[in-house]
Every structure is written in C-alpha cells, then in structure tokens.
Amino acid sequence: MNEILELLSYPFVIRAIVAGSLISICASVLGVILVLKHYSLIGHGLSEIGFASLSIASALKVPAMMVSTPSVIAASFVIMFVSQRYKTAGDIAIAIASSAALALGIVISSLTGSSSNTGAYLFGSVLAVSEGDLIFAIILSLIVMSAFVVFYNRLFLMTYNEDYAHSLGINTTLYQLMISVLTALVVVSGMRITGTLLISGVIILPAVTAKSLASRFKTLVIISGVVSFAAFIAGLAVSFAFNIPAGAGVILSNAAILISAKFLAMMIKRK
Amino acid sequence: MNERLNLQHAVIRYGDNIVINDVSLKVLAGEMIFITGVNGSGKSTLTRGIAGLLPLSSGTLTRSERMSYVPQVEEADRDFPACVREIVMTGTQRRKKLFYSRRDRLNADNAMRELKIENLSDREIKTLSGGQLRRVFLARALCGEPELLLLDEPCAGLDIESHRILFGVLEKLLANGCAILMVTHADSDLDGVKNSRVITISGGKIHE
Ligand SMILES: Nc1ncnc2c1ncn2[C@@H]1O[C@H](COP(=O)(O)OP(=O)(O)OP(=O)(O)O)[C@@H](O)[C@H]1O
Numbered sequence A: 001m002n003e004i005l006e007l008l009s010y011p012f013v014i015r016a017i018v019a020g021s022l023i024s025i026c027a028s029v030l031g032v033i034l035v036l037k038h039y040s041l042i043g044h045g046l047s048e049i050g051f052a053s054l055s056i057a058s059a060l061k062v063p064a065m066m067v068s069t070p071s072v073i074a075a076s077f078v079i080m081f082v083s084q085r086y087k088t089a090g091d092i093a094i095a096i097a098s099s100a101a102l103a104l105g106i107v108i109s110s111l112t113g114s115s116s117n118t119g120a121y122l123f124g125s126v127l128a129v130s131e132g133d134l135i136f137a138i139i140l141s142l143i144v145m146s147a148f149v150v151f152y153n154r155l156f157l158m159t160y161n162e163d164y165a166h167s168l169g170i171n172t173t174l175y176q177l178m179i180s181v182l183t184a185l186v187v188v189s190g191m192r193i194t195g196t197l198l199i200s201g202v203i204i205l206p207a208v209t210a211k212s213l214a215s216r217f218k219t220l221v222i223i224s225g226v227v228s229f230a231a232f233i234a235g236l237a238v239s240f241a242f243n244i245p246a247g248a249g250v251i252l253s254n255a256a257i258l259i260s261a262k263f264l265a266m267m268i269k270r271k
Numbered sequence B: 001m002n003e004r005l006n007l008q009h010a011v012i013r014y015g016d017n018i019v020i021n022d023v024s025l026k027v028l029a030g031e032m033i034f035i036t037g038v039n040g041s042g043k044s045t046l047t048r049g050i051a052g053l054l055p056l057s058s059g060t061l062t063r064s065e066r067m068s069y070v071p072q073v074e075e076a077d078r079d080f081p082a083c084v085r086e087i088v089m090t091g092t093q094r095r096k097k098l099f100y101s102r103r104d105r106l107n108a109d110n111a112m113r114e115l116k117i118e119n120l121s122d123r124e125i126k127t128l129s130g131g132q133l134r135r136v137f138l139a140r141a142l143c144g145e146p147e148l149l150l151l152d153e154p155c156a157g158l159d160i161e162s163h164r165i166l167f168g169v170l171e172k173l174l175a176n177g178c179a180i181l182m183v184t185h186a187d188s189d190l191d192g193v194k195n196s197r198v199i200t201i202s203g204g205k206i207h208e
C-alpha cells in the first residue's frame, strides 16, 4: 500500500496514468469503428510506419512528433483509401507497407548507431510521457469524445454502410478523413507508451471484447472504452509490480479480459 | 418545373465494359417509371449511377437532393450490432443534418408501421429473415421524405401481403409528388399504377 502511494507521488507516474488512460480510451472507441468496418489491420500498419518515422526523427535529430505525426497521418489516408477502393487488396497493401516500414526503421537506427533507441520504440516506456504529451493526450481525447457525441449518427451510419450514407448526399470522404486522422493521432501518441509493436492491440482488443458482450453500437463503444481503461490501469499496475514493459502488461490484461468475455458470452448462450 | 431527375447522354462503364451508353431520361414529380430488362442488362448500374454511387464517364445528372435508394443487395454486414429502429432512422440523415428530430422519429415510426415491422423495431438486424430485412430497408428509404425514390427490385423476397402494402405506400407517395423509379422483373407490377411508364434496357440503351 505504501509503495503504491509512493509511486503515485512521482509526477511521471501520474502523467503516465492520465495520458495512458485517455489514449487507451480513445484508441478503443475508434477501434469499434475499425473492427466493425474490417479495418483491424490499420492500427498495425500505422504503428510500423510510426516506428520508421521515430527512427528517421532520431537520425535527423529532430523532435519525434514532428516527423511521426505528418507521416502517420499521411499513411492513414493512403491505407484507408486503398482498403476502401480495393477491399481485400487493402490487407495486402498494409502488410507490405508495414513490414517494409519496420525494416526501414531498423536499417536507419542501426546505420545511425541509434539502435539503443530501437528497443524503447518497439516496447515503449511510461517514462517517456512528457508534460507536452500529457496535454496532447488531453486535447486528443476531448476531440475524440466530442466527435463521438456530435457525429454519433453519422459514425453509426458510416460504419454500417458507407455507400448508403453516400446515397443520402453525405460527404463520406470527410468522415473517412476524420476517422483516419484521429486514428493516426492515437497511434502516434499511444505508441510511445505501449510501444509501436503493441499499440494496434490497444485499438483492437477492447473492441473485440465489447463485440462479444454487446449487441448495439452505442453499448459497444461504451464497453470498449471502459474495458480499455480498466485494462490499462491493471496492465500498468502489473508492469510496476513485476518491472515489465507497460505495453506488454496492458495487452496481456486486455487479452485476459477478452478471453473471460468470450467465455462469459459462451456460458450465457448455453443457458 | 417539377423535374425530379434529368439524365442527359449518360455513359456508365466498368473499365472497358460500357454498360450504359448515351442514355437520357427525364422524370417529373408524381411519375412512376418501371425499369425492366434481362439479367445483366444494366438496370442496377443505371440506378447506382443515378444514386451517385457510380460516376458517369460522360453526360450530366441533375436530380432532387432528397433522394432515397433501396439497393438490390445491401452491401453491409448482417452481423452489425444494431436494431431495426436504428437502421430505419438512418434513412432520415441528410447532408448538413447531424441529429434526429421529432419529425424524423415520427416518420420512422410511420414507415415501420406501414410496412408492418413495428413489432420488430427492437430486434437485432442479424435475427431477421430475408423478407423482414427487405422491409427494413424499404422503411429506411420511405422515412427520409424522398422526392425521388429509387427501388432496385424491391419486391424480391416479399410475400404477397407485403407486396400489396408496398404498392399502396408507393401510390400515396406518388400522389404527394414523389417520383419513383422501380426496377422489376414482374409483369404484374407494370399495370395498375396510374401515370406510369415502362422502359426496357438492352444493349446499353433504353427503349420505351
Ligand atoms: N462491379 C462491377 N464490375 C464490373 N462489371 C460489373 C459490375 N457490376 C455489374 N457489372 C456488369 O455490368 C453489367 C450490368 O450489370 P447490372 O448489375 O447493372 O445488371 P442488372 O440489369 O441489374 O441485372 P440483374 O437483373 O441480374 O440485377 C453486367 O454485364 C455485369 O456483368
């Protein structure tokens, strides 16, 4: 108990908890849209591109966010539009782009001798949360929450059937762009805490959990956010207790919740 | 002018395959147009073009902004987590209109009542039969107060009673000035509606 209180007295711990929780919630509510639209791989692709961009930033000795943010946003546009236009080819495009980006990142880090950073990028670090990151996370979550409130009906329709939305005269490209940019920002801000390897799990796992528990879009969004928040706190606690990387702790908590939810859903169906 | 649709010299193609070749079509308020033709002649392609879901490679399209469309096949996940009412309500969305009004809710309730699915309104869509789902998509199109209604084989899968109900609803819309284009294969649909025309598509052209 005393140890916990002591931990909470460090500002970096508080920053990690607040920023991490907010980003986890944002990731998971956007994840509902991505999972239902069968765009689950997007987070994965973006994070590998994020990894390459972090390597480039450190090779050029410029602030990481200045390179990552625009490159991940650009990549998210490309991936969304390729997936939309070519359906199955989208998966292949993401797989190619993400492995190429990962390889590029590794080459750059080893050539520039900054490969000691590679581990930090891949696995993330809660120590990495600066005051600026915290403010960014707060603003981002305000934007994501208001987007869900203001555009709820649109996001519902866009997720269900984009063609139909288009036939009603709705500018579907605009909403597509909105989802892309928000996903990209979540990836960029989240990947430094959970690591580029695991941020896509934070996007996808809570949504899949929610899908097995709920049968309405709105409940899915809420459950996904709650699950993600709980899994983040649990994961962080585990990571402090056993001194393991936070991202891994968070993903394992998410996986444990997902398995329990599937089990629960199975039991209820049996009855 | 009460023109609801004006298509001039429209060409629609998939790659090199020209499916609609220089077609012109005008539809006025209160008019009912039946579109017929053999499988693969381009009926769905034409309606998708009018709905704005396929680009015209040449020609011009002017039509009412308030258009509702019932596709031949719904390109969406049957597994989607939503109930009937939520899907029907989406038909009232329009550009620049983010929230549902009281009137939208009333329209949705009316449409569900007319198509006899009001008792299904809280059911998850994945639990519906094919014909029930069909009526959901029809209700979704009806509740948007359309001035132009595009129906791509709406009667496929409908029972006799629902078919009769649908035509009753369409008559009312026509009387209120809505223009309707309906793709159909059933000869029996073609008579019995006043102020209607039949056009047949073949070889990329329409024949009256
Ligand atoms: N997405 C597509 N890509 C390429 N060709 C297509 C596509 N959709 C339809 N076609 C082709 O266009 C032609 C017209 O198809 P369309 O679906 O418009 O026919 P239809 O008249 O609606 O037929 P049906 O009575 O079977 O519904 C067909 O030859 C079809 O092969």
Ligand SMILES: [Mg+2]
Binding pocket: B043, B044, B045, B072, B152
């Ligand atoms: Mg057809």
